[in-house]
Amino acid sequence: MNEHIVRSYEDELALLDKKIAQMGGLAEHNLGQSFDALERRDPRIAEAVINSDRMIDALQREIEDQVISMIARRQPMANDLRHVMAALRVTGDLERIGDLAKNIAKRALAIAHESHPKPLISGFRHMVELALRQLKDVLDAYAARDAVRAMKVWSEDTRIDAMYNSIFRELLTYMMEDPRNIGLSTHLLFGAKNIERVGDHTTNIAETVHYMVTGTSITDDRPKLEQVGS
Amino acid sequence: MDTMSTTPSIATQVGAANMSTAASHNGKVTARDVNVYYGDKHALKSVSVDIPDRSVTSFIGPSGCGKSTFLRCINRMNDTIASCRVTGKIEIDGQDIYDPSLDVVQLRARVGMVFQKPNPFPKSIYENVAYGPRIHGLATSKSELDEIVNASLEKAGLWKEVKDRLQESGTGLSGGQQQRLCIARAVAVGPEVILMDEPCSALDPIATAKVEELIDELRQNFCIIIVTHSMQQAARVSQRTAFFHLGTLVEEGKTTDIFTKPLDKRTQDYITGRTG
Numbered sequence: 393m394n395e396h397i398v399r400s401y402e403d404e405l406a407l408l409d410k411k412i413a414q415m416g417g418l419a420e421h422n423l424g425q426s427f428d429a430l431e432r433r434d435p436r437i438a439e440a441v442i443n444s445d446r447m448i449d450a451l452q453r454e455i456e457d458q459v460i461s462m463i464a465r466r467q468p469m470a471n472d473l474r475h476v477m478a479a480l481r482v483t484g485d486l487e488r489i490g491d492l493a494k495n496i497a498k499r500a501l502a503i504a505h506e507s508h509p510k511p512l513i514s515g516f517r518h519m520v521e522l523a524l525r526q527l528k529d530v531l532d533a534y535a536a537r538d539a540v541r542a543m544k545v546w547s548e549d550t551r552i553d554a555m556y557n558s559i560f561r562e563l564l565t566y567m568m569e570d571p572r573n574i575g576l577s578t579h580l581l582f583g584a585k586n587i588e589r590v591g592d593h594t595t596n597i598a599e600t601v602h603y604m605v606t607g608t609s610i611t612d613d614r615p616k617l618e619q620v621g622s
Numbered sequence: 623m624d625t626m627s628t629t630p631s632i633a634t635q636v637g638a639a640n641m642s643t644a645a646s647h648n649g650k651v652t653a654r655d656v657n658v659y660y661g662d663k664h665a666l667k668s669v670s671v672d673i674p675d676r677s678v679t680s681f682i683g684p685s686g687c688g689k690s691t692f693l694r695c696i697n698r699m700n701d702t703i704a705s706c707r708v709t710g711k712i713e714i715d716g717q718d719i720y721d722p723s724l725d726v727v728q729l730r731a732r733v734g735m736v737f738q739k740p741n742p743f744p745k746s747i748y749e750n751v752a753y754g755p756r757i758h759g760l761a762t763s764k765s766e767l768d769e770i771v772n773a774s775l776e777k778a779g780l781w782k783e784v785k786d787r788l789q790e791s792g793t794g795l796s797g798g799q800q801q802r803l804c805i806a807r808a809v810a811v812g813p814e815v816i817l818m819d820e821p822c823s824a825l826d827p828i829a830t831a832k833v834e835e836l837i838d839e840l841r842q843n844f845c846i847i848i849v850t851h852s853m854q855q856a857a858r859v860s861q862r863t864a865f866f867h868l869g870t871l872v873e874e875g876k877t878t879d880i881f882t883k884p885l886d887k888r889t890q891d892y893i894t895g896r897t898g
Contacts (some may be wrong), residue, residue, distance in 0.1 A: 393896075394897050397896065467854055469881050470882060607882060
């Protein structure tokens with residue numbers, strides 16, 4: 393890509409991507425940590441996640457302010473316009489992912505004193521790992537302007553949905569076995585639902601990357617599993 | 623770059639979509655394989671385009687790209703330049719405007735022109751507008767002529783501002799008013815096509831906004847073609863945009879498409895302010 397004649401414009405676009413990368417890195421980190429807090433029943437990790445969500449929120453405000461300022465001062469056109477609009481949309485999705493991680497951390501605090509059934513937590517871990525990989529891939533696709541890679545992320549979200557459905561069934565069975573499990577199971581179920589929502593925000597980002605690169609929106613419906621308990 | 627080349631199948635779809643919209647309108651003005659030479663210099667290279675009626679088409683591109691040259695072909699202004707040679711075909715409603723039997727004066731009544739610098743005649747406001755209809759014999763009486771002057775000033779959004787001083791000199795008006803007076807003058811002879819060569823580049827933002835509002839109203843009745851260096855202006859006023867570069871028409875399409883997802887890298891570099 394050729395450089396802008398006005399160098400400060402080029403710098404501002406680069407800064408925007410730097411902030412998105414920073415925000416994406418934080419969102420990934422917090423999501424991973426929130427699960428660690430849950431798995432290890434460690435309130436300190438949970439507190440750290442809850443606190444660092446403020447940094448994600450602050451980055452979102454910075455990115456929004458910068459996009460508004462750039463639209464006002466530079467009137468971006470064509471790929472530049474798609475670039476700043478994409479940044480604006482991606483920052484919104486990342487902020488929501490941060491919130492979902494924070495919510496998992498809060499649940500980790502609530503159930504820190506209870507022991508978890510092993511098989512459930514291992515299913516949960518697979519789901520988190522997949523969500524993290526998808527998130528990393530889509531952020532890489534954003535940075536590399538790679539629509540093909542973004543589309544791969546987009547179409548693989550069904551795997552997260554499938555995992556959510558299976559965790560849902562397991563938790564249901566667990567609750568039916570013994571009503572004393574209901575409190576813990578409900579927290580875990582909401583946690584799993586949060587991961588499933590992370591997957592949806594990740595596919596939103598994939599759609600945004602596709603638009604940013606090609607100029608066209610994805611009109612197909614994403615392959616979806618029949619959702620349970622949503 | 624090229625971002626498009628990383629996803630060939632998707633890029634092809636984008637192209638196909640833009641093509642279909644380009645072919646879906648009928649041209650009021652149609653150009654086929656138009657070449658212009660100034661002496662040895664090949665200024666315009668094989669331009670073919672359909673320009674629709676009742677809409678605004680803007681020509682953009684860097685200085686010397688051929689956009690004004692092409693604009694001037696449409697009312698044969700280039701005829702006045704001795705070294706200039708035009709080949710190819712330009713038709714208005716299917717009529718070849720380079721047909722030797724065609725009356726150029728009549729052609730220029732059908733194809734009006736507004737220039738960069740407002741150039742009212744050093745005559746009264748009334749006379750500026752009445753001059754064209756009078757020489758073309760469009761009015762048989764004073765009252766008919768009054769009617770045309772009134773209606774033209776009305777169409778140019780100037781009537782309210784000048785109705786009490788029609789006998790004052792046109793050159794005494796403000797720059798923006800002078801430009802709207804020139805538009806009224808062009809409208810007075812009942813043209814079908816109005817060519818505008820950077821009509822707002824000498825105007826302040828308020829006067830520019832008034833002219834742009836006027837252009838938007840005029841497109842209900844005319845085929846308007848505007849050459850502009852302001853991409854924001856092209857984006858604001860036109861429905862279609864054509865990008866010229868080094869004498870070739872690089873890309874033409876819906877204005878929204880050109881400014882959000884141009885197909886050609888040269889268009890993208892120009893409108894985003896990148897070094898080509």
